[in-house]
Amino acid sequence: MARELELDLVEVADKANPPVCRIMDYGKYKYEAAQRAKESRKKSTNVVVKEMKYRPKIGAGDFDTKTKKVEHFLSEGHKVKVTIMFRGREMQHPELGRKILDHVAEAVADQGRVEVYPRLDGRNMTMVLGPDKKAQAAAEKRRQAEAEESAPTSEVVGSTPDTATAEPVVTEAVVTEAVATDTVDTEAVAADTVVTDSVVSEATGD
Numbered sequence: 215m216a217r218e219l220e221l222d223l224v225e226v227a228d229k230a231n232p233p234v235c236r237i238m239d240y241g242k243y244k245y246e247a248a249q250r251a252k253e254s255r256k257k258s259t260n261v262v263v264k265e266m267k268y269r270p271k272i273g274a275g276d277f278d279t280k281t282k283k284v285e286h287f288l289s290e291g292h293k294v295k296v297t298i299m300f301r302g303r304e305m306q307h308p309e310l311g312r313k314i315l316d317h318v319a320e321a322v323a324d325q326g327r328v329e330v331y332p333r334l335d336g337r338n339m340t341m342v343l344g345p346d347k348k349a350q351a352a353a354e355k356r357r358q359a360e361a362e363e364s365a366p367t368s369e370v371v372g373s374t375p376d377t378a379t380a381e382p383v384v385t386e387a388v389v390t391e392a393v394a395t396d397t398v399d400t401e402a403v404a405a406d407t408v409v410t411d412s413v414v415s416e417a418t419g420d
Contacts, residue, residue, distance in 0.1 A: 215237065270299075296342075
């Protein structure tokens, strides 16, 4: 029958009793199966676990820099393992490490949440953070609302330079008029001088 239809007889369930076969175009079947597998790979997301290491006596600047990187990793959809490294007598004060981990979790609350709570692992204390889609969406809405609220203010501020630019033009015109007036006064003085010289000459002639 398959030959008459110019198709293939394909066994699709070899473990069934009796085995199940289908008459189909095997080439087309393989192509469609490859396309489905390709789409499945596109939809699947590879979750990578990043790691960020802190020290119990870390400075404020280093803490901010490392925490911003943690927040960036979470925004990209990665999980982050936060590790506090203890040395020497620092092991006697695990509360310092726990305090830092709590601060990290609080700082990245808009991007992620705690999946594995702090625990001691040898000389280290670790915590695992995972991306939180709901928190990220809420943070994005807040940023958009703040941008919309600040937009009218930007327009008003933007109009100020035009007014400020117009004022020097008016002032410059006034200065120009003042200079012109000074020129007229100078010409009048020059005319008076000529007349005076003529009168002196005539008097000398007499």
